[in-house]
Amino acid sequence: MLDEMFSYGLDISMLSDYIPLMGNLPMDVLLKEWQDTVQAAKAFHTNKLRIFAGSLSSQSLDEKDWELCTERLKFLCTVAEREGVYTVVETHPGTAADGLDSTLQLLRQTSHPALKLNLDFLHMWESGADPLAAYERLKPWMVNIHLKNVEARQWLEVFSPDNIYSPSGSRRGIVALADGEMDCQAIMKRLILDPTQAPVALEWFGANPFQILKSELGWLKGLESGLKPEKVEVTGT
Ligand SMILES: O=C(O)c1ccc(O)c(O)c1
Numbered sequence: 461m462l463d464e465m466f467s468y469g470l471d472i473s474m475l476s477d478y479i480p481l482m483g484n485l486p487m488d489v490l491l492k493e494w495q496d497t498v499q500a501a502k503a504f505h506t507n508k509l510r511i512f513a514g515s516l517s518s519q520s521l522d523e524k525d526w527e528l529c530t531e532r533l534k535f536l537c538t539v540a541e542r543e544g545v546y547t548v549v550e551t552h553p554g555t556a557a558d559g560l561d562s563t564l565q566l567l568r569q570t571s572h573p574a575l576k577l578n579l580d581f582l583h584m585w586e587s588g589a590d591p592l593a594a595y596e597r598l599k600p601w602m603v604n605i606h607l608k609n610v611e612a613r614q615w616l617e618v619f620s621p622d623n624i625y626s627p628s629g630s631r632r633g634i635v636a637l638a639d640g641e642m643d644c645q646a647i648m649k650r651l652i653l654d655p656t657q658a659p660v661a662l663e664w665f666g667a668n669p670f671q672i673l674k675s676e677l678g679w680l681k682g683l684e685s686g687l688k689p690e691k692v693e694v695t696g697t
Contacts, residue, residue, distance in 0.1 A: 462503075462504070462505070466505075471505060471506075472504045472505065472506045473506060473508065473604060473659045473661065474506055474508035474509070474510050474548060474578070474603075474604050474659075474661075475497070475500060475501045475504055475506050475508070475509050475510065476510045476511075477497045477509055477510065477511050478511070478512065479493060479494055479497065479511050479536070480515075481511065481512070481513060481514045481529065481532055481533065481536075482514035482515060482516060482525070482528065482529055482532070483515075487535075490532075491535075491539065494536055494539055494540070495539065497509060498539065498540045498543050498545050499543070501540075501545050502543060502544075502545065506545075507544055507545050507546055508545070508546050508548050508576070508578075508603055508604060509540060509545050509546065509547060509548060510548045510549075510550055510578050510604070511536070511547065511548070511549060511550070512549070512550055512552055512555045512557075513529065513533070513549045513550075513552075513555040513556035513557040513566055514529055514555050514556050515554060515555065516554070516555070516556070517553065517554050517555070517558050518555075518556050518557075518558050518559065518561075518562030518565070518566075521556060526556070526565070526569060529556050529566070530566065530569040530570040530571075533547065533549070533566070533570045533572070533575065534570050534571075534572050534575075537570070537572040537574045537575045538572070538574075540574060541572075541573075541574035545574075546574050546575075546576045546603060547572075547574060547575055547576065548576045548577065548578050548603060548604060549563075549566065549567075549575065549576075549577055549578070550577075550578040550580055550583075550606070551563055551577070551578070551579055551580045551583050551584050551587075551598075552580060552583050553583055553586060553587070553620075554620075557577075558583075558587055559584070559587035559588070559589055560584065560587065560589040560593070560594045560597060560598070563577070563594075563598060564597065564598070567598075567601050575601070576601050576602070576603040576604075577598055577601040577602045577603065577604075578602075578603070578604040578605070578606060579594070579595065579598055579602050579604070579605050579606070579658075580605075580606040580608075580663070581594075581595075581605065581606070581607055581642065581644075581647055582606075582607070582608050582609060582610060582616075582619070582640075582642055583619075585642045586613075586616050591642065591643075591647055592646065592647065592650055595647075595650065599656070602656070602658050603658050604658055604659055604661065605651070605658050605659065605660040605661065606661055606663045607637060607644065607647070607648075607660055607661065607662055607663065608634075608637070608662070608663040608664065608665070609635055609636065609637050609638075609639065609640025609641070609642050609644050610633050610634065610635065610640050610641060610642070611632075611633045611634075611635045611639070611640055611641065612633065612641050613641060614633075615632055615633020615634075616633070618630055618631065618632060618633045618634060618665075619665070624665050631665070631666050631667065634664075634665060634666040636672065636675065636676060636679070637662070637676055637679060637680075638679055645683065648680060648683050649683065649687060652683065652684055652687050653687060662676050664676075
């Protein structure tokens with residue numbers, strides 16, 4: 461299957477995992493799970509393995525929790541790095557990386573060269589941070605970007621994992637990039653003009669994904685041609 465996919469010029473830029481970083485799992489069990497996932501990333505020919513930084517908001521962590529979280533993260537980074545794989549933390553509510561300051565604290569306190577960041581602009585905006593200011597500060601760690609939008613702040617809960625993965629979960633509030641409350645146009649304009657190599661992934665949890673992918677690509681190409689008529693080509697990663 462992978463060979464067929466690669467033959468179409470498609471590749472997998474990042475693998476997502478949900479390792480219970482701050483759970484009660486004994487370290488040897490955590491290590492085995494992580495080693496298996498690192499091998500899965502290699503099997504999919506990607507050097508990026510995305511995780512969440514625990515399941516507690518940064519506000520609820522005391523000094524000891526931060527120490528535990530960053531020490532464990534450092535350990536995972538070291539194990540994955542030996543196999544040439546980056547450990548990529550995603551900005552997400554209800555985790556240690558739930559805002560700009562907390563994400564910077566996590567990155568700096570962990571202080572591992574193989575620790576990288578998946579910047580989810582909507583969740584950063586959700587935290588109250590200015591997405592473009594956050595982008596400038598977090599750029600040195602950023603290896604992947606998630607882009608999605610919401611009709612209005614009141615619907616942000618639609619993206620909570622409990623809802624989004626429930627077969628009967630609501631989809632109220634999920635809209636195309638250009639139609640939401642966060643200014644995706646300003647974000648995309650900055651990304652198009654910036655020489656970042658980080659892939660931008662459209663994170664679509666709603667209906668009709670193929671149709672949406674096509675219309676979103678059309679919107680992105682329109683933005684690009686307005687900014688850099690002859691230079692850039694948008695690809696669908
Ligand atoms: O990767 C995920 O599982 C996931 C789920 C919900 C989100 O809002 C999100 O940003 C990522």
